[in-house]
Amino acid sequence: MEFSLGQVAAILEGKVEGDENLTVYRLDKIQEGKPGGISFLANEKYSPHLYETAATAVIINESFKLTKPHQTNLIRVKDAYASFTKLLEAYDQMKKNELTGTEEPCYADQTATFGSGCYRGAFSYVGKDSKIGSNVKIHPHAYIGNNVSIGDHSIIYPGAKIASDSVIGSHCHIHHGAVIGSDGFGFAPLEDGTYKTIPQIGNVILEDYVSIGANTTIDCATMGSTVIKAGTKIDNQVQIAHNVQIGENTVIASQAGISGSTSLGKNCIVAGKAGIIGHLELADKTTIGANTGVTKSVKKPGQTVFGYMGMEMKAFLKSYSLFKKLDTLEARIKELEKKP
């Protein structure tokens, strides 16, 4: 999609200084600008790039004073940063909405239903009785099992897999290779040392505006549902085990893992590589540090837990600072032992 600078200025309620018939089709960093690109300048620190950039246009503040000649075209606006963000979102939205229609071959059971404005990529699969909302974008190689429902405006990226009976809200993003609804890890030990598989017949429910990262896995419940509430954002390669419950607007960073039947409150933050054992309850607004192992429930909202076997954060950092100089502690003991 190409836009003339005049069109961009109209969207941003700004004014062109230069040739308003020139067109742009890409957003560039100002220091990496190239013809066809549009950049922005909000931070004074980057001003020198304005006079050198090869971008076709730069969005700048009304108030900005030029101190040298420049080759690019300017779009003057009230707030360059806010305007660029607005442009970014409009661009992103348009790119997502561009995708419509059906590429062949793709597969859908005849009992599956689709709302209007959907995209069905080549090699996508939709099973029996599944109900796909409007404007849902099902990318190539996406797998949607039987009896799945997906709300309006959700995006199922290439190779994402949604097992049978899953319930996906609207405006959800399921990124590449993510797995929703794989079997929980349930095996009963038998007397002869072997294990018997416990059937996993529950499902996964994702509420609205949930985002699931690439290659993340979310197991179905043994019975009942594994639930991720509205607005929660989960990064790549996160593992969520069977029967976990996660509250609204919680953020979980890459490679974290949450064991079976644990529940997190709303507005929690779980940093990268953190691990939480099973059957715990974490209160609202709990923060878990990177790489932290959480072994106990957190009952009071707003706590920060940190460290190898998670402790209150300040206590861990105090202990760790002493751990770092254990040799001097030992030397001091030795010195004391020398005393008569």
Next chain:
Amino acid sequence: MEFSLGQVAAILEGKVEGDENLTVYRLDKIQEGKPGGISFLANEKYSPHLYETAATAVIINESFKLTKPHQTNLIRVKDAYASFTKLLEAYDQMKKNELTGTEEPCYADQTATFGSGCYRGAFSYVGKDSKIGSNVKIHPHAYIGNNVSIGDHSIIYPGAKIASDSVIGSHCHIHHGAVIGSDGFGFAPLEDGTYKTIPQIGNVILEDYVSIGANTTIDCATMGSTVIKAGTKIDNQVQIAHNVQIGENTVIASQAGISGSTSLGKNCIVAGKAGIIGHLELADKTTIGANTGVTKSVKKPGQTVFGYMGMEMKAFLKSYSLFKKLDTLEARIKELEKKP
């Protein structure tokens, strides 16, 4: 699949109290029961739900005494918990066996062979000379390379990938997105600082009743075989490197990683996020704690290893409890230093 309460009672050798012509098609938790569902009540704690559940039927013990009126139908059995488990397994088995036939388009080289009762999902791929046993369920988007053999009753879930020359036993479950037989990570450093790729020409062997979790990766051997023995269960997002050997009935939880050429005995337990470095040997019945880093072989069977750089478990917990109060240890040293 729908069953009348009379049919369910016949399977469980129980007796209906209510309308035996009503049908159920779903298993529910008693506290979440809805029409069409059948629940069970084994734990007295849940008794109050019996009088409120909207499930069509509840399985209860012969001996259970009703204390209030109820709306649901009852199936009286000797042991409600055991009966429900039996029903669960029958249900699960039926769901798995339902899948048969071939969805189009799917791909199989003309030299590939299939036993009876197989399912081949749309977009599944089977390469040259591969031999697929009876009742194998190959879900959509599953990839099976050349010269692979798969034993009877195994299930290859959507998007699982099995590289050429792999040997998969019977009754194996390879979950969504798992990768069996990717190249081992082998590179030889050259004098100019670059790396030369060492060809990885071995394979992976999974014996019978092995389960591999979603998005888990198992590398092929450099030469020879990476071997997972019968009955071993591996969770999601586990990494098994080239030439690893794992004994019978070992359990490995999510996000654990085992480096190249390490061998584990049988009946071991590896908890979540544990890491084991290469070229070690772990004896039978070794237990590795969550998040533990294992840096040494374990020769004696039945040991538990725990901690950041794995130690005997009790010793680690002792040290960690002192780590937590290092500040008081330091204070005590300071106090001693004040003495004349």
Next chain:
Amino acid sequence: MEFSLGQVAAILEGKVEGDENLTVYRLDKIQEGKPGGISFLANEKYSPHLYETAATAVIINESFKLTKPHQTNLIRVKDAYASFTKLLEAYDQMKKNELTGTEEPCYADQTATFGSGCYRGAFSYVGKDSKIGSNVKIHPHAYIGNNVSIGDHSIIYPGAKIASDSVIGSHCHIHHGAVIGSDGFGFAPLEDGTYKTIPQIGNVILEDYVSIGANTTIDCATMGSTVIKAGTKIDNQVQIAHNVQIGENTVIASQAGISGSTSLGKNCIVAGKAGIIGHLELADKTTIGANTGVTKSVKKPGQTVFGYMGMEMKAFLKSYSLFKKLDTLEARIKELEKKP
């Protein structure tokens, strides 16, 4: 592919002792040799196997003196180990080059272009305006979005996913299920506790000879590019966040994670499960130990960082050795406290 022993000897500039018309089609370990296989003997330790192996042929040094009768055929060469490696590489190369042509069904937009000698597996997908070089092998279920370029001789393994606008060099290997160019994890917190998605419009650039492991994920830049420079090798299940920069010939082992905007120099080594927080800079030739958490930039080249919250390696090991005997330190303090 079968070769006669005469042909193998010609390639290796060696001499057959035995029947040069016999054929081999597999490379075996000498202790696991079977008919149809060819092995090598370089290490004296393995000599006893020579007299017992069922391999059709064994490559041995010219200088090797037989001490017993044997059943296998010999190929005498100057350096058995080097010869076998040569054979291994030739075998590997041939297997890779065997794959050509197009399996149906596969999908390519009509604007996509392909060089000569490419392989396009069944169910592979190539989007609009993508430019695929010569001898590129696109395996089944591989996904290549729009406007992607891939250099000559690269291999895209089954189920690998390369998002739109990615740039892939020549001789790259993208293994099974890897994801290149998924959205960065960018969300802006709003006052009501919800999060707004920050559009991720950048891309990923992999230079030549880069290898990406199975189920590894590399996010696109928010703007600009996430860059992996030439010769860098990345193992399975590694997470590389948005805007990360990695220098030439760096090696990153399995399950490591690198957070947003961090840059690594060239010839670094990152061991398994290491985690590096965002916005750091690591100098050339930095080594990061297994399971290490890196929280600070490393400015001096050639350092080794180690431990839960990464320290200089020797210091960490010193502290950890004292951590292991904290109970004796405490006992010594107690003893001192008893003194009058």
